[in-house]
Amino acid sequence: MKRLIYTLASLIVLTSLLAGCAALKEPNWAKLEVTSDVEQFTDGSMYTTAETQMPEYVKGEGRDDSRFRDAIVSLKSIQPVKRILIRRRTEDVVAGDLDIYAMIDGEWELLKEIRGIESPDIDVKINTTRTDKIRIRAQRATRTASGKSAVASGAGGSGKRVGNDPGAAERLLREPLKFAEIEVYGISEEPIEQQEKK
Numbered sequence: 001m002k003r004l005i006y007t008l009a010s011l012i013v014l015t016s017l018l019a020g021c022a023a024l025k026e027p028n029w030a031k032l033e034v035t036s037d038v039e040q041f042t043d044g045s046m047y048t049t050a051e052t053q054m055p056e057y058v059k060g061e062g063r064d065d066s067r068f069r070d071a072i073v074s075l076k077s078i079q080p081v082k083r084i085l086i087r088r089r090t091e092d093v094v095a096g097d098l099d100i101y102a103m104i105d106g107e108w109e110l111l112k113e114i115r116g117i118e119s120p121d122i123d124v125k126i127n128t129t130r131t132d133k134i135r136i137r138a139q140r141a142t143r144t145a146s147g148k149s150a151v152a153s154g155a156g157g158s159g160k161r162v163g164n165d166p167g168a169a170e171r172l173l174r175e176p177l178k179f180a181e182i183e184v185y186g187i188s189e190e191p192i193e194q195q196e197k198k
Helices: 002-024 168-173 192-197
Strands: 029-032 034-036 069-087 096-104 107-117 121-140 181-187
Touching: 029 069, 034 181, 069 096, 107 121, 121 168, 121 181
Parallel strands: none
Antiparallel strands: 029 181, 034 069, 069 121, 069 181, 096 107, 096 121
């Protein structure tokens, strides 16, 4: 009887582990077609880069005096978005703060905030959001995600040292971030085997 109980318990544990592994498996991403006013963000080449742009001024609203600059990509239609991949060339990597927005019902809705990220590829997973426009607000970070100063170290990806000039740090922090590519993904509903046959 004990052997039967141990066997059943083992089967339950094994089934739970397999179910857990299946849940952790990377989804089958479907790359969505996007365009941007800044061609380099969506041209498919890692060899072209562009700077994030000053936010668009809207008549009747106050001017945006923050250090944030924008990168906006548009989809052909409203589609479910689950992942945004922002790619940078190695020489353009500096610590950055990012706010990810989606246009929902005519309003920008904040989806995610990222602070002090230093990696070349910024992989942002979000709750499935139906949208036709993504806005990435980006600025140079004052601190890295690990808490180190991103300015006092000097280089900041631009080779410039802050030194004793009191305005140098602010000038450096106001420099825009550069992106090579912005890719947007949904989740494919087709099994991988069916996609490979096409």
